[in-house]
Amino acid sequence: MRAVLDGELRGVYEDRRTTVASFLRQWLAVKKEELAPNTYAGYEACVERDLIPAFGHYRLPDLRPKHIERWIAAQRKAKRGKVTVYRIVSTLRNALNAAVRAWGLRYNPAKHSVPPKPRATERTSWTxxxxxxxxxxxxxxxxxxxxxxxxxxxxxxxxxxxxxxxxxxxxxxxxxxxxxxxxxxxxxxxxxxxxxxxxxxxxxxxxxxxxxxxxxxxxxxxxxxxxxxxxxxxxxxxxxxxxxxxxxxxxxxxxxxxxxxxxxxIGLHDLRHTAASIMIAENIPIAVVSKTLRHSTIAVTINLYGHLLKDSADEAVTALASALDRADAEMASQPGSSVGHHFGKAA
Missing domain, CATH: 1.10.443.10 (Intergrase catalytic core)
Structure with missing residues (x-):
C-alpha cells in the first residue's frame, strides 16, 4: 500500500514484483512489432545472451549504475570487444528508457553507463x-x-x-x-x-x-x-x-x-564501398556519389568517405590560390595601381 501511495504521489509506480528479466522480455515483445527481423534478432541476442544472465535476477527498481559498471569492467577484463559491449549496454539503456517513459522507473540506471561509441574501423575496398x-x-x-x-x-x-x-x-x-x-x-x-x-x-x-x-x-x-x-x-x-x-x-x-x-x-558490403571509392577516385562530385548510393543526406557520404577526398581538397585550395593569384596579377598590371604602394606603406 505504501508503494502504491508513493507512486500516486510521485507519478511513478515502481512495481517491485517486476524483475529485469521479465521487463526485458516484455520490452522485446513490443519491439518485435516495430523492428525489422534482423534488427530484432540482434536485440534479442543481446537480451537473452548477456543482459538477462547478468542482470535478470534483480528487481527492476533495484538495478543500480554500480551493477552495470561492474559488468562492463568484467567484460573489459575478459577482453570482450568494445563494439559488442557498447551494443549490449546501449540496448539496456534503450529498454530502461522505455520504463522511464512509461512511469515505471524514476531514473535510468544505464543512462550514464554506456561506454563511448568505438570509432568505426575503416572498411577495405579494392582498387x-x-x-x-x-x-x-x-x-x-x-x-x-x-x-x-x-x-x-x-x-x-x-x-x-x-x-x-x-x-x-x-x-x-x-x-x-x-x-x-x-x-x-x-x-x-x-x-x-x-x-x-x-x-x-x-x-x-x-x-x-x-x-x-x-x-x-x-x-x-x-x-x-x-x-x-x-x-x-x-x-x-x-x-x-x-x-x-x-x-x-x-x-x-x-x-x-x-x-x-x-x-x-573483403565482405559483400565492401563491394559497395569499392564502387564508392572508384567513383570518388574518378572525381565524380560527392553530391552525385551520394545520390548514386542513395544515402539519406550528403553528410552521410562525407562521414563515410571523407578520408578519400584528400586529393579533391588539394585541388580545391590550389584552384582557390590560382584564382587569387590571377586577380592579383591583373590588379598589379593596371596603370596607376596602388596595390604595391599600399602594402609597402602598411609594412
Missing amino acids: PDEAATFLRHNAEQYADQLTDLFEVMLGTGMRRGEVLALHWSDVHLMDRKLYVRWTLAAIDNGKIHLREPKTEASRAWISLSPRVMAALHRQAAIQMNAHPDGRLEGLVFGRPGGSPLRPQWVLDQLRKRTTELGLPR
Whole structure:
C-alpha cells in the first residue's frame, strides 16, 4: 500500500514484483512489432545472451549504475570487444528508457553507463585494377549467376540485401534503369524475409551502365530459356526453385574466389564501398556519389568517405590560390595601381 501511495504521489509506480528479466522480455515483445527481423534478432541476442544472465535476477527498481559498471569492467577484463559491449549496454539503456517513459522507473540506471561509441574501423575496398581482375576471373572461370551478381553490385553500389531481393518487375532494361523496392534480411534462425528498405532515400531508381546491362541481359536470357512460357518473373538472382540466395553462401563464394586471386579479403558490403571509392577516385562530385548510393543526406557520404577526398581538397585550395593569384596579377598590371604602394606603406 505504501508503494502504491508513493507512486500516486510521485507519478511513478515502481512495481517491485517486476524483475529485469521479465521487463526485458516484455520490452522485446513490443519491439518485435516495430523492428525489422534482423534488427530484432540482434536485440534479442543481446537480451537473452548477456543482459538477462547478468542482470535478470534483480528487481527492476533495484538495478543500480554500480551493477552495470561492474559488468562492463568484467567484460573489459575478459577482453570482450568494445563494439559488442557498447551494443549490449546501449540496448539496456534503450529498454530502461522505455520504463522511464512509461512511469515505471524514476531514473535510468544505464543512462550514464554506456561506454563511448568505438570509432568505426575503416572498411577495405579494392582498387579499380583489383575489382576488374576479380570480375574478369569470374567471367573466365565461372561464368555463372554470381558472376553477374558481383558485376551488378560493383557496377551500381547496391547493398547486399537489395541485390538479393531484386525482382524482374523492378528491372526496366529498355530504360536502362532499375528500382530498389525490396531488401532481404536473413536472421539467425535461418529464416529469410523481404521488407522495404529502411529509408525513403533507399527506395529510388538506379541507372545501369553498359556492363551492368550486359550482366542483366545474360541473366534474363538464361531465365527466359528455362521458363516454360519464356517469361521473366520472380527474383533476378535466386535458387532454381525461386527462393532467394542465402547471403552467407554468397559471402563464402566471394571469399573463395577472392582467395584464388590473392586479393585483399573483403565482405559483400565492401563491394559497395569499392564502387564508392572508384567513383570518388574518378572525381565524380560527392553530391552525385551520394545520390548514386542513395544515402539519406550528403553528410552521410562525407562521414563515410571523407578520408578519400584528400586529393579533391588539394585541388580545391590550389584552384582557390590560382584564382587569387590571377586577380592579383591583373590588379598589379593596371596603370596607376596602388596595390604595391599600399602594402609597402602598411609594412
